[in-house]
Amino acid sequence: MAESKLANTIAKERVADLAQRNGEPTWLKDARLAAWEIYLQSPMPTARDDDWRKTEIDNIDLSTFITTDPLTNKAAKAPTMELVQSAIEKLGEPAGIFVDDYSVSQSQFSSVNTDLAKQGVIFMPLIEAIEKHPELVKKIFEQGTASSDDDKFTLMNKALFNSGLLLYVPKNVVIEAPFVSAVNLPVGKTNHAVFPRVFVATEANSQVTLVSIFSDASDNTDVNGTTLSNSIFEITVGAGAKVTVMTVDKLSKQVFAVNRVRTHLHRDGVLNLTTAGLGGKQIKSVIETVMVEQGASSDIRGVVLGDGSEHYSYNTIQKHTCPDTTSNINFRVALKDTSSSVYQGIVVVDKIAQRTAAFQSNKNLLLGTEARADSIPRLEILADDVKCSHGATVGPVDKEQLFYLNCRGLNLKEAEELIVRGFFVQILDGIEIKGAADWVGDLVAEKIYK
Amino acid sequence: MTSKNTSKSTAENTSEKVAPLLQIVDLHVSVEDKEILKGVNLTINAGEIHAIMGRNGSGKSTLSYALMGHPRYKVTSGKMLYKGQEVGEMSPDQRAKLGMALAFQYPVAIPGVSVSNFLRKTVNAVRGRDIPVKEFRLELKALMAKLGVKDEFLSRYVNDGFSGGEKKRLEILQLSMLKPLLAILDETDSGLDIDALKTVSEGINVMAQADTAVLLITHYQRMLNYVQPQFVHVFQDGKIVASGGKELALELEDRGYEWVTQESVDESASAQAKANSSSAAATPVGAK
Incomplete structure (x- = not known):
C-alpha cells in the first residue's frame, strides 16, 4: 500500500x-x-x-x-x-x-x-x-x-x-x-x-x-x-x-x-x-x-440494527422534479446497548411535479435502555396536487407483545428476538430479490442473539 | 346454594398425596398500587372445567394475568400453587413450560411474524424439544381442520389485521398445539358469532377431553351451553363470592348478578371462612 x-x-x-x-x-x-x-x-x-x-x-x-x-x-x-x-x-x-x-x-x-x-x-x-x-x-x-x-x-x-x-x-x-x-x-x-x-x-x-x-x-x-x-x-x-x-x-x-x-x-x-x-x-x-x-417510481427500504456504541446516520432525499412520479421510503431501526441513530428524511416536490405521491416512514425500536434514536422528517412541497405523508415513531419493544410471547413459552430474549425480526421482516418481505429477506433476516437474527 | 369450591378429582380420591393442579389461596393482587384481587380462593384439579363469571371490572381478567405472571400485576399476598409448587415468582415462560396457558381476551399482534413460524417456535419452546417439521405439520393441519382454520392463515402475521373471531380461533389453535395442563380462557367467547362460538367451544371440549383442566372466564352464560363446566364461580369485587355447579350459571342468567351480590353480603364472611378451611384440607401435602 x-x-x-x-x-x-x-x-x-x-x-x-x-x-x-x-x-x-x-x-x-x-x-x-x-x-x-x-x-x-x-x-x-x-x-x-x-x-x-x-x-x-x-x-x-x-x-x-x-x-x-x-x-x-x-x-x-x-x-x-x-x-x-x-x-x-x-x-x-x-x-x-x-x-x-x-x-x-x-x-x-x-x-x-x-x-x-x-x-x-x-x-x-x-x-x-x-x-x-x-x-x-x-x-x-x-x-x-x-x-x-x-x-x-x-x-x-x-x-x-x-x-x-x-x-x-x-x-x-x-x-x-x-x-x-x-x-x-x-x-x-x-x-x-x-x-x-x-x-x-x-x-x-x-x-x-x-x-x-x-x-x-x-x-x-x-x-x-x-x-x-x-x-x-x-x-x-x-x-x-x-x-x-x-x-x-x-x-x-x-x-x-x-x-x-x-x-x-x-x-x-x-x-x-x-x-x-x-x-x-x-x-x-x-x-x-x-x-x-414522468412515471418514475422508487421504493427505498432501510434496515438498521445497532449494538455496542455504534452510530448510524441516514439522510434520505426524495426529489420529484416532474409530474406523475412516486417515491416511498420505509426505514426501520432497532438499537441495542448504547448505540444510536439519526434519521433525516426530506421530500422535495418541485412546483411542476403535480400528482406526486411521496411517502416516508421511520420507525425506531430502542432495545437498550441507553440507546437513542432521532427522527427528523421534512417536507418541501411546492406543487399543490400531491399525496405526501410522513411519520416517525421511537420507543421500546411493546411490553404486551413481550408478555404475549412469554406466555407462549419464549423467554424475554427469545421474545424480543422474534419481535425485532418481525419488525424487520415487514420491510424485508418487500424486497424483490428472491431469498434476500431470508438472508438479511438471518444476519439480523445473528446480531440480535449476539 | 352458594357453596365454596371443594371439588376433589378422581386423582385425589385414589391418591391422597397428589396436590391439586391449581390451588389459589387468599390471593391479593394489585395493579399500580390499587388492589384488584382481594382474597381469591380456588382449587382446580386435573381435567376439571371451571367457569368464573362476573361483571366487567370485577377482576376476572386480573386473575388470569396474575396466574400467568404479567409484570404489571403484583401479588401482594397469598399463594398460587401449581401442582403444589408456588409459581408466583416464576416468569410467564417458566409457567408456560410447566403447562399453564392463557387464551387472551385481546390477543396481541406480532407484525412480521408468520403464524406458522410463531406456532413452531412456541410449541418447541413449551414442549422443550424441536418437533420435526413433518410431524408438526401433520398435527397442525389436523387441528386446523377441526377448528375451521384455513391454510392461508399460516402465512399471515400473528393477529395482525385479524378479525375478533380469527384472533380467538388462533388462541384456541395455539392452546390446542401447546397442550397445557391448565388452560385459562379469558373471555374467549367475546366477539364471536354463533358459528365461531361453536367451533371454538368444540376445540375447548377436545382439549378438556384430553385431560386439560379449563378455567373459563366469561361475562355471559352463552358459552356454557357449549362448554359444560362442573364448577361455576361468581366473581365480585376481586374475589369469588359464590360457587356451585353449572346450574349456578343458569340461575345467574335468570336472576342477574344482583342476586348473588345481595346473598354474598350475608354469606361472604362465612363462605370465606369455609373456603379457607376447605382449601387447607384439600392441600394434603403441606405441598411445597
Missing part, C-alpha cells in the same frame, strides 16, 4: 499521480482535479451541521489516514468471504461476482456470465472499465460531475476514488439472477482510507439486480486503527427499466463508513433499493432519489 498520507488538504500530485498510474484519459484526470479544487474550498463537516447531526466527525484526523492503492493482483477465483458464501446460498447462482479483498488475499476478482457479456452487459472493476470502455464510462461519468452541492467526503471520493465497479446493462436486456459485489475492507494497526465508486447504469427496458456487501475481516483484537470507507453509488434507471439494489454494511467497530447513493430515474423507471446497516463504528449514508421523468 502506498505511503502517501491523506491530509486535510490532499496533495494535488497525489490526485494526478493516481490518474497517471491508472492510465486514465485526460477528461477523467481533469474531473479528479476539478473535484479536488472544490474539495479544498469545502469546509470539513462537523456534528453541528444539520446533515451531520450527532455524527462525531470532528475527532477524525484525516491526516492520519493512508490511502489504499487500487488492487492490481487478480485472483483466479473469488476469494472466500463468509458473507458472499451465505448470500449465494440464499440468493442462488449470481449473474456475476465481484470481490475486492483488501484484507486477506489482497486481490481482486470479477466474473460475469458469458451469455450476458455477449449481450453487452458489463460487470467489472471501474478502473478496468475506464480502460476498456472509455467512451461509455465518460458518458456515464458526465451525469455525476463534481458540483458545489457535493460535500467534502463526496468530493474526496471524486478526487481519489481508487476502486469500485461498473455494472452496465444495455437496452432490453433482462437479468433475473442478482450480481453480487463485495468489498472486504483493510483493517489494521494504522488508519486506512478506501474510496470505492460504483456505477449502475441501465438502458431502456432493462432489468437488473445488484447485491453489494461491505465488510472487513477485523478480529477486534489488538488492532486499533480506523478505516474510512468513503463510497459513492451512482444508479441510473433507464426508461422503463427496473433496478433492484441491496447494500449491506456489516462492518467492525474499526470502520467509519461514509456512503453516498445517488439515483436518477427516467420515464417509468422503477427502483427498489434496500440498505442494511448491520455494523460499523459509524455509518453515515446519504441516499438521494431523483425522479427526473
Whole structure:
C-alpha cells in the first residue's frame, strides 16, 4: 500500500499521480482535479451541521489516514468471504461476482456470465472499465460531475476514488439472477482510507439486480486503527427499466463508513433499493432519489440494527422534479446497548411535479435502555396536487407483545428476538430479490442473539 | 346454594398425596398500587372445567394475568400453587413450560411474524424439544381442520389485521398445539358469532377431553351451553363470592348478578371462612 498520507488538504500530485498510474484519459484526470479544487474550498463537516447531526466527525484526523492503492493482483477465483458464501446460498447462482479483498488475499476478482457479456452487459472493476470502455464510462461519468452541492467526503471520493465497479446493462436486456459485489475492507494497526465508486447504469427496458456487501475481516483484537470507507453509488434507471439494489454494511467497530447513493430515474423507471446497516463504528449514508421523468417510481427500504456504541446516520432525499412520479421510503431501526441513530428524511416536490405521491416512514425500536434514536422528517412541497405523508415513531419493544410471547413459552430474549425480526421482516418481505429477506433476516437474527 | 369450591378429582380420591393442579389461596393482587384481587380462593384439579363469571371490572381478567405472571400485576399476598409448587415468582415462560396457558381476551399482534413460524417456535419452546417439521405439520393441519382454520392463515402475521373471531380461533389453535395442563380462557367467547362460538367451544371440549383442566372466564352464560363446566364461580369485587355447579350459571342468567351480590353480603364472611378451611384440607401435602 502506498505511503502517501491523506491530509486535510490532499496533495494535488497525489490526485494526478493516481490518474497517471491508472492510465486514465485526460477528461477523467481533469474531473479528479476539478473535484479536488472544490474539495479544498469545502469546509470539513462537523456534528453541528444539520446533515451531520450527532455524527462525531470532528475527532477524525484525516491526516492520519493512508490511502489504499487500487488492487492490481487478480485472483483466479473469488476469494472466500463468509458473507458472499451465505448470500449465494440464499440468493442462488449470481449473474456475476465481484470481490475486492483488501484484507486477506489482497486481490481482486470479477466474473460475469458469458451469455450476458455477449449481450453487452458489463460487470467489472471501474478502473478496468475506464480502460476498456472509455467512451461509455465518460458518458456515464458526465451525469455525476463534481458540483458545489457535493460535500467534502463526496468530493474526496471524486478526487481519489481508487476502486469500485461498473455494472452496465444495455437496452432490453433482462437479468433475473442478482450480481453480487463485495468489498472486504483493510483493517489494521494504522488508519486506512478506501474510496470505492460504483456505477449502475441501465438502458431502456432493462432489468437488473445488484447485491453489494461491505465488510472487513477485523478480529477486534489488538488492532486499533480506523478505516474510512468513503463510497459513492451512482444508479441510473433507464426508461422503463427496473433496478433492484441491496447494500449491506456489516462492518467492525474499526470502520467509519461514509456512503453516498445517488439515483436518477427516467420515464417509468422503477427502483427498489434496500440498505442494511448491520455494523460499523459509524455509518453515515446519504441516499438521494431523483425522479427526473414522468412515471418514475422508487421504493427505498432501510434496515438498521445497532449494538455496542455504534452510530448510524441516514439522510434520505426524495426529489420529484416532474409530474406523475412516486417515491416511498420505509426505514426501520432497532438499537441495542448504547448505540444510536439519526434519521433525516426530506421530500422535495418541485412546483411542476403535480400528482406526486411521496411517502416516508421511520420507525425506531430502542432495545437498550441507553440507546437513542432521532427522527427528523421534512417536507418541501411546492406543487399543490400531491399525496405526501410522513411519520416517525421511537420507543421500546411493546411490553404486551413481550408478555404475549412469554406466555407462549419464549423467554424475554427469545421474545424480543422474534419481535425485532418481525419488525424487520415487514420491510424485508418487500424486497424483490428472491431469498434476500431470508438472508438479511438471518444476519439480523445473528446480531440480535449476539 | 352458594357453596365454596371443594371439588376433589378422581386423582385425589385414589391418591391422597397428589396436590391439586391449581390451588389459589387468599390471593391479593394489585395493579399500580390499587388492589384488584382481594382474597381469591380456588382449587382446580386435573381435567376439571371451571367457569368464573362476573361483571366487567370485577377482576376476572386480573386473575388470569396474575396466574400467568404479567409484570404489571403484583401479588401482594397469598399463594398460587401449581401442582403444589408456588409459581408466583416464576416468569410467564417458566409457567408456560410447566403447562399453564392463557387464551387472551385481546390477543396481541406480532407484525412480521408468520403464524406458522410463531406456532413452531412456541410449541418447541413449551414442549422443550424441536418437533420435526413433518410431524408438526401433520398435527397442525389436523387441528386446523377441526377448528375451521384455513391454510392461508399460516402465512399471515400473528393477529395482525385479524378479525375478533380469527384472533380467538388462533388462541384456541395455539392452546390446542401447546397442550397445557391448565388452560385459562379469558373471555374467549367475546366477539364471536354463533358459528365461531361453536367451533371454538368444540376445540375447548377436545382439549378438556384430553385431560386439560379449563378455567373459563366469561361475562355471559352463552358459552356454557357449549362448554359444560362442573364448577361455576361468581366473581365480585376481586374475589369469588359464590360457587356451585353449572346450574349456578343458569340461575345467574335468570336472576342477574344482583342476586348473588345481595346473598354474598350475608354469606361472604362465612363462605370465606369455609373456603379457607376447605382449601387447607384439600392441600394434603403441606405441598411445597
